[in-house]
Amino acid sequence: MELEQQQQQQQDLQVSGLRSARTNPAYLVSNATSHLWVFSAIAELVDNAYDPDCAAAHLDIRHEVMRGIDVLSFTDDGRGMELNRLHNMLSFGYCDKVPVKGHKPIGHYGNGFKSGSMRIGKDAIVFTKTRLANNAVVKSVGLLSQTFLARIGADTIVLPICSWVNDQLAETYPDGAQSLSLITHHCDLFGGFESEVLAQFDRIGKHGTRILIYNLKRTSPDDPSSALELDLVSDRSDIVNSETLQSDAALPAVQRMQLLQTSVSPLIRRSLKAYLSILFMKPRLIIRINNHKVRTQLMQRCLAKRAIDYYSPKLSPSDETRLKLRSNSNYRVRVVIGVLPANHSDYGAMLYHNNRLILPYEKLVKEPELASGVALIAEVDHLEPNHIKQEFIRDANFRNCFLNLTQKLKEYLELHRCSDSAAASSAAAAPPPPSYWRWVQCDSCQKWRRLLDVSDEEFRSIEKRAWYCSMNPDAYYNRCDIAEEVEDEESMVQDY
Ligand SMILES: Nc1ncnc2c1ncn2[C@@H]1O[C@H](COP(=O)(O)OP(=O)(O)OP(=O)(O)O)[C@@H](O)[C@H]1O
């Protein structure tokens, strides 16, 4: 122990007085360009609310207008942060997320908030409220603002940030009063009134975080009179990406090509509601857009003619250690293949990592006439997502996995083509219409319940209203205290 202390002291001596790296404000822009589309930036903020360190149950995404300025707000009821954590959040590369009770974090790189928020708009202000073990309430606010940095001519990123413990401006941070004054005067949402800054904490419940992003990106970034990139008004239950071919044309050719090549389906590219409804393989976080609940979908459970298969990747010991899968030596990927309900216009593989969608509707089989209407859904935790979580690192594990999944999909399509054409040739044995299980999530306990014998029309009307376990006609699962139904793998295999 003494030796360790000595070594530490020696190290402190060696580095004390050295310069820290500075970060030019222009980096905020370049760092954000990795998000090729705006919903991937929004997803970063959703991930942060979902991750186990925050563990929010609800996230409200809203379009607000504050002093005539369009604001996109994200308010969660998670744990919130004390000042040092908020400082880390506004800095680069700090991430100490670990799995909690099987809830694996999506965040890994310590960059998502910065790249995401600065892709959505030029300025972000974060309000957060947390409770300490001694029950003290800590409120903190921090400003990450390109407008502010430009106004003061900063050549490195500086952060006005301050904190209150039980409503007393924390004296441990001598720059607290100065920061508050800078925030009040340089965040244009509050008209220079400190009371309006403080009022934002009232918008958070007992604990949680509220992020306001403003100076939202416009279709022509240099023209302040051009339309906002996001259409926030046409449909109040949704946020529409109004990205048009014209605005894509303004991108450099390489990025335009990348955009064209991404196999993202038009609907989830255009509609935030549609994208968020499938962002999590097993949705738990309740997301509202302007107070309209996003109806999440359990895609793997609404497939007809389902087949389940498993893929056991060969991993090197170092991969296994890195992925911490060793404790579960039987790691294998569960692959569900089936026919999508008619209202899903797309097809392909939905590849998730730690419950989060990375590749949507990836076309493993390129011929639409063969694969149309069929989805393959898998959680591939052994692969590594890229830093913006829209792609996997294309290494040997990825290639092997891709080949294997493609093979499984081809076998499925082949089998169904044969069985469908055999059935079609026999007039007497016309195949019955595929039946879909419908799953609906209880608005109180968040458990998923299977609905029997509901028509499309009935289901659509159920989806529009609040729904609780007590409304379930199935008496085995009509109370919130009853555990969720375990998926019956046998019956799924028989479906096949
Ligand atoms: N809504 C939130 N509630 C509580 N803590 C948050 C919230 N958003 C961000 N944080 C904290 O800020 C840190 C930085 O967030 P950021 O998204 O930049 O990186 P990350 O999630 O750690 O990693 P990644 O770059 O992969 O997203 C997080 O590690 C987390 O501690």
Ligand SMILES: [Mg+2]
């Ligand atoms: Mg993150």
Ligand SMILES: [Zn+2]
């Ligand atoms: Zn319930």
